[in-house]
Amino acid sequence: MHVLVLGGTTEARRLAALLVAELPAGARVTSSLAGRVAAPALPPGEVRIGGFGGSDGLAAWLRTHQVDALIDATHPFAGTISFNAAAAAAAAHVPLLVLRRPGWTPGDGDDWHPVGSLEEAARTLPALGRRVFLTTGRTGLAAFAGLDELWFLMRSVDAPEPPHPARMEVLLERGPFTLAGERELLRRHRIDVVVTKDSGGAATAPKLAAAREAGIPVVVVRRPPVPEGVAVVGTPDLAFARLQDLLGRRA
Template sequence: MHVLILGGTTEARRLAELLEGELPAGSGVTSSLAGRVARPKLPPGQVRVGGFGGAGGLADWLRAHRVDALIDATHPFAGTISHNAATAAATAHVPLLMLRRPGWVPREGDDWHPAGSLAEAAKALPALGRRVFLTTGRMGLAAFADLDELWFLMRSVDAPEPPYPARMETLLDRGPFTLEGERELIRRHRVDVLVTKDSGGAATAPKLTAAREAGIPVVVVRRPPLPEGGAVAGSPEEAVAWLRTLMA
């Protein structure tokens, strides 16, 4: 069996680790990374970096490399590759599983403001605060570029490229983050509003607790809907169970 994992997430790396001792002899796992992060954490097994050239290119790759199962374990906001994966899997007649960590759920004391997009999040900010902790990554900063009256602390793995807000300090860091560290960032930079995507998972969740403790509002960008045509798993272990059923 040959399994292709569209990865780049913690769940994708964990799945590749689990499959090392799970698949029968002669099988292989290939993890595909988009190549947007300069120094990614590499999973075990074969790794390829870069795009496929759209859904058609991915379908061709699935056929050429005799892929038996495609697992889309990309970031919950990687909408384009997920739709390409669904189309390619249907075209090449390859079983598809979408591995998505559960989203975050507000708790008592949270002041969450849902937004349907980064542009909608930017529109809501002036009424919520003046010093923004922006944790949506380095892509899409153009949505906030015109908010000259606000100050931003932007955290990402790699340095952003313009356009981005004029009054912005960049913090290059990679999770997981600690609650103590998030508390200190909010205190030291006098943050009064947090912006995040609903990425889910534990690695970046402490910022939500820190915001709740500080009594500051949180703008939460909702996830794009999943494409149709594939099974869905909430954890790497569930993905392994799906593969077992497929092999049986």
């Protein structure tokens, strides 16, 4: 038995650990990481780093390495790989499961401004504030590069590359983050608007609670869709249970 996990997320690492511990002896668990983070946290089992060369390359890899099931546990905003995975799984006749952590939902007191893209977020910002806490990752900063009248605090794991906003301070940190820490960050940098992707999960959610307490608006970039007709689960435990069902039906 060979299971390929398209990973890079906390949920992917937890799932890999569960598979390594619970699958029968001799089963192979391979996690594939995109290689965009300089020092990624490695999951248990076998690990490969780098792309596949599109859906055709992934389909060839599935056949060559005799993969019995493919689990897409990539970041909710890694849209291209998810559609490549769906096409490759169909071409190679391999069962596919998508593991996506649930998205965030606004609560009482939240001042959220949902948008469909980073470009729309950039167009929304000038009417909301002047000191921006930007937590959308180090890619896609070109969307904000022309906002010279705004100041940005950009947080990411690795340093960004241009183009990016001219007035920007970079904070290199990896979550999880605490509510106390996020409160202090907003206060110290006099943040008056937050920009985030709807990544979901608990590791980076405290910034939303801190913004709510401070009455700060939050621009939230909506998630891209997952491919139609693909089974989606929200936790590693549910993914493991569904995987057992998929492999059982295939046997």
